[in-house]
Amino acid sequence: MKASLSPSVTCGEKKRKNEAPAADEGIKRLKTEEGGDLQERPRHSARLSVCLDRLQQPITPAELMELLHFAALGKAAGIKQPSWCRVHHQRNVSGINVVVVEGVTQSLFYKHYLLMEHLRTSYTTRVTFTPSSNNVASEIFRCEVPNMDFSSVSKPEETLHTAVRHHPVITTFGTKRRGLTAYVLSQQQLIKNRYPVKDPSIMFMFQCLTEKGYELARVSLVDSDGNCVLDDLVKPQNRVLNYLTQFSGITAAMLRPVTTTLRDVQAKIRTLLPDNAVVVGHSLNNDLVALKLIHQHVIDTSLLYRREFGQKFKLKVLAEVVLKRQIQSEERSGHNPTEDAVAALELAQYFIKAGPRQVVELHLEELWGYKLKEESPKSTPAPSYRFADILQTTGRSPAYFGKRADVALDLSHQCWYSSDKEIVSSFRKQTKHPFLSVVQLSSFYNYLKRRSANQPQLYNNMCANLREMCAVFAGPFPAGFSKRDVKRMFSCCGPVRRVQMLSTSVRNHAKVEFRMLEGAVLALKVLNGLSVLGQTIKVQRPVNKSMLDLDLNLETLMSEKLNTNRLYVVKLRHDVAQGLNISAKLNRCLSDANSSVLPPGRPMNGLPQTAQINGKHSHSAKPELSEESVRETFSMFGSIRSISLPAKIAKRAFHAYIEFEDAEGKHAALASSGRLVEDSYLVWPSITPPHLLSWIGLMTESKPEQEEEETVEDFFDGGFQDQESSLLKKLDRRLSKVFRSLPDGTMSVVLLLEDTSSTSSDHPGLCFLEVKMENQSRR
Known part of the structure; x- marks a missing residue:
């Protein structure tokens, strides 16, 4: 030795x-714990942000390409920031990884929401993705970059001598200082x-x-x-x-x-x-x-x-x-x-x-023993605007990992495998990650194809399950109480999509479907136990197998990062606000902003009978919200970052989402819920993630109005349900392995797609976005 x-x-x-902190020296102070894991995101690390209003609108494949092109090439190549998403510190994006998952729609993700732990916890941005008629993986590589400025992009392949181009220092560190x-x-x-x-x-x-x-x-x-x-x-x-x-x-x-x-x-x-x-x-x-x-x-x-x-x-x-x-x-x-x-x-x-290039060129012969020979000049071909070609021109390699497919990429950059397990294993074993990698996972889609006869019913079931999450049963109502009366009464909790009267030989009941999850939750808290023309009504959730984990699903949704500072607000008619004599118990429930668990609903027999809340005798003006009125009322609780009003759900807006700058503003508003009711406002912690607003709109409208409402039953047997859950848990683990193997600073994109050949908008996909940092490697 x-x-x-x-x-x-x-x-x-x-x-x-x-007067000169360490950050000015280009080094961010990093707090470490035993074992060396980084606990803070460096100040100038790359990150993504999407405004709340834009999260509520689905993105198209073209808009996704906008993001990928800017993240890879930036302003230096003449590329503009995406119209829907902002990339901060784009120069620090070290790579891009896109995982395309076939066969898993957005509705299927939320059906098994609790199982998909990696996807729901590792990504801070989630937005609806509309299906494309093209092969997404191939489209990423062949899509042309518009307004590309080739003069501003360095082209090491054209200027470097062959001996320098493949030198170990250059292949490791590139040519730039x-x-x-x-x-x-x-x-x-x-x-x-x-x-x-x-x-x-x-x-x-x-x-x-x-x-x-x-x-x-x-x-x-x-x-x-x-x-x-x-x-x-x-x-x-x-x-x-x-x-x-x-x-x-x-x-x-x-x-x-x-x-x-x-x-x-x-x-x-x-x-x-x-x-x-x-x-x-x-x-x-x-x-x-x-x-x-x-x-x-x-x-x-x-x-x-x-x-x-x-x-x-x-x-x-x-x-x-x-x-x-x-x-x-x-x-x-x-x-x-x-x-x-x-x-x-x-x-x-x-x-x-x-810089690496000058070090190599000045000391190539003394250290590495190479002598440069003159190379005959080569004719310069016309520049290609395809994304994959531009990346290769700038010295950054693209790669595809997946099943054998028609992908618009050189075969030398494609790795074909027969199973998702082999694909993920090969990807993790790479000694050097390509700058752009597309990984296509198809196992779940292949499983669904084997059960193709049941696929339409599977999707209908998912849509029905979502509608059940937004629904409540209520009654009994007095004789003569109409569908319009029920809708007017329950609208105090949020926008109602549909009311179906359910009559027995003795009494009248109703099924009320809200457009938002918060509406159904508030109806349980506010209207359960209400006396209507001397008849006490009961409000309850649908009871079936798909709803057994509902409370846990809602609790997890409410604790999501994007909901931390968000508040759901309903504007009440003045007469309804007077009729809703909120009890102390409910006031405490609404004020408990520190609790992440949804409290169980309790009857509110203390609400007085009023003609106003019964709906028939109410003639007051309909409530209406505006950004100005909401800001004027709620700015006293804290600084407001944004106010999101519904998009064309009704002629007039009477519910909104408020995002405060910090959680203290939200907590303060919840603590003042009793006083806000006196001012005709009903508040509740936000449950629906911003992108879900568009998803719920699509899913709840997917069933024609004229169809008869039926009790939701699980179409498939228990064996299929168990196998479906097992496959999705395995998929989530594989996605986690891919994410952990990415180099720090890589922009990770996961696309959930029903079918890349489908043009249907009834079953939208889902796009997850995150720039990976070192402290996410060992979650």
Whole structure:
């Protein structure tokens, strides 16, 4: 075993001044926990945002292409921000991954909402996606980029010599100059290069040979200006057998008076080295192992100046060729750790300042032994505007993983497999991720095709289940109470889509379908136990197998991130507001903003009988909401980010969603629910995610009005239902594996599609969007 060079650790962060925070040095302070997981999103990391109003409208394949083109090419190529979504810090998007899932519609996702844990928790943006008549995977590659400015896009393939184009430094880092943090090793690279990422129990290479093996004997630390801030001899814990003086320059006489221990040195380094500092060294993994230290932000010069097949240059060789400086000379007795540390620092600084391309071209013959031969000029073909071709022109590769299909991409960039399991396994095993990867998963769709005769009934069942989530049964009503009377009464909780009267030989009941989930929940809380012309009515949910998990579904929806600051508001007629004498119990229920669990409904027998709420005798003006009136009433509770009014649901708007800047505003409004009722407002925590507003509109309108209403029954037997659930759970796990394997900064897109050849709008798909960060890797 060869002895290592003296441990040399270089702090790549300048001494911080009070007026110049670390962020100005291009390094974001990262808080870490034991194990090294990042806990904060770096300040300038890429992210996506979609305004609430736009989330309520489905996006088309063309609009998705807008997003992909801008995320990949940005303003530098003349591409404009997407019309529906904003990409922040687009230059920090490190890649794009699109997973196309066939056969799983939006309605099927919400039918099995609780099972799809990865999809519902890992993505902060979710928007309805309309099916396309084209093959989505193929469309992504062949779609032309409009208004492309080729003059502003670098074309390394056209200007680089062949020997340089395939050089290991260029294939790893590209040709552009980048900042300090671009060369910091990722977690995967730390593990691959044997850096300590957990407390090390085995020590590999140390300075002096003792009875227990090699142990540290000297350590040096310099700052980013090359000034030595630490140079200590360290007393080994065990008896020294060989001081290795020819390498270390250390003798027995030098170590005899030393009392500094490894623990003392560790404490000094922790004091001198901030958590957010970038540590620079040559083969630094050996040094950190010897020091028994873990540090997450590392630049290794032996990996910057790469050789073929994983071989590394010696620090002495790099210093001589690049820095024109002699170190570790034979005249001296051993190496000088401070000199080695400064050399590593200057090599890293030179690489960052010059950029990979200049480093390779200036030192190609001296370091790598290549001589450039003149190449005959090639005719320049007309530029292609296809997305895949543009990416290849700019040096970024596209790739397709999926079943054998007609995909508009070079066969050398396609990987075909027969099962989803093989596709995901192959994708995760890649040594280098392409910039654009499209993964197509078809197992669930293939399973549905085998049951093609049952597919129409399956989709009808999903739509019926959604309608049941938005429905309540109510009654008994007095004789002569009409459908119009019922609709007028229940409209105080939200927009009513349909009322169906259900008559028995003795009494009248009604089924009320709301357009929003909140309407059904509020009806249970507000109208259950109401006295109507002397008749106490009961309001309850439909009871069938599909509704058994309803409360858990609603609870999970209400706790979604997009609903954290959102409030549902209904504007009541003044006479109805007076009739709704909200009890203390309901007031507490509405005020309990900290509870994520929906409280059970309780009868409200305290509501007085009034002619106004019965509906027949009410002649007051219909309520109407405007953005101005809502803002005027609710701005007292906190700063309002946006107000979303319904789109053409009724002639007049009488319900809205309010998004506050923070959750405190929402909580304050809920706490004042009793006073708001006096002002003719009924409030409830938002349950419906923004994109679901459009989905509910489509699903609840999918059944013709003239059809007779029937009790919802599960069409398939229990065996099918169990198999369906099992397949979707397996799909969710595979999507999670793909997501975890993505490099940090990758924009992840998951598309749920009924069928890429379908043109139906009755069964919309769903698009999930997120830019992956390191703290999402181990969820």
